[in-house]
Ligand SMILES: Nc1ncnc2c1ncn2[C@@H]1O[C@H](COP(=O)(O)OP(=O)(O)OP(=O)(O)O)[C@@H](O)[C@H]1O
C-alpha cells in the first residue's frame with residue numbers, strides 16, 4: 001500500500017509546510033515508511049527536514065536531467081525520506097508546460113511504489129503546474145485551513161478545482177481531509193468559522209485541531225519536526241493525533 005497525498009491550499013501561510021513536515025514525522029514515528037516531496041520553490045519543507053536547500057537535486061533533475069527519483073532522495077533526522085525542493089522548481093513550473101511533461105511525476109512515483117507506505121507532497125501557495133502535478137500524482141488531498149472568513153471562500157474554489165482536474169484527467173484524487181490549523185478558540189471568529197466547517201464539510205473535516213504553538217514555529221530552525229524538538233508540546237501531540245486520524249481514515253477503506 002502506498003498512499004500519495006498532496007497538501008494543498010492556494011492561500012499562503014496557512015500551515016501547509018508545517019503540516020507536511022510534522023505529519024511525515026508523525027507517520028514515520030508510527031513505523032510507516034514515509035516519503036516527503038517538496039514541490040515548492042521556497043524549499044521550506046526541505047530546510048525543515050534538515051537538508052540544505054539549493055545545494056541538492058530537486059524534482060527538476062528527475063524531469064529534465066534523466067535522474068531517477070531514487071537518486072535524489074535524502075534522509076531526514078525524523079525518520080522520513082525527502083525529495084528536496086528549492087529555486088530550481090521555478091524553472092520546472094515553466095518547463096513542464098513547455099515540454100508537455102504533465103503527469104510525469106505520477107509515473108516516477110511508480111518507481112518507489114513499494115518502498116513507502118505514504119508519500120506526502122508539499123505544494124506552493126498557488127494553483128500552478130507544480131501543484132497540478134502534485135494533484136495528478138495523488139489519490140487524495142489534505143487541505144490545511146486557518147479559521148478565517150476568506151478561508152471559506154477559497155475552500156470551495158479549491159475543492160471545485162480538484163474535482164474538475166480529477167474528472168478531466170480520469171485520475172481519482174479527492175479531498176481526504178480538511179485540517180484546521182493555528183487554532184485559537186478564544187477567538188470568536190475562529191469559533192464561528194470552525195462551526196461553519198463542521199456544518200458544511202462534516203464528512204471530510206478532521207476532528208483533530210492543530211493549535212497555535214510556538215514549538216511548531218521553532219522546530220524548522222533546527223531542521224527537525226516538533227516531535228523531535230519537544231515531543232510533549234501541544235503542537236507535536238496534535239500532529240501525532242492527526243496522523244492517527246489519517247491512518248484510520250485511509251487504511252480502513
Ligand atoms: N500551528 C502553528 N502554530 C504556530 N505557528 C505556526 C503553526 N503552523 C504554522 N505556523 C507558522 O506559520 C507560518 C506559515 O506556516 P507554513 O509555512 O507551514 O505555511 P504554508 O501554507 O506552507 O506557507 P506557504 O503558503 O508560504 O507555503 C510559519 O512561520 C510557521 O512556522
Ligand SMILES: [Mg+2]
Nearest residue numbers: 016017040044
Ligand atoms: Mg509552504
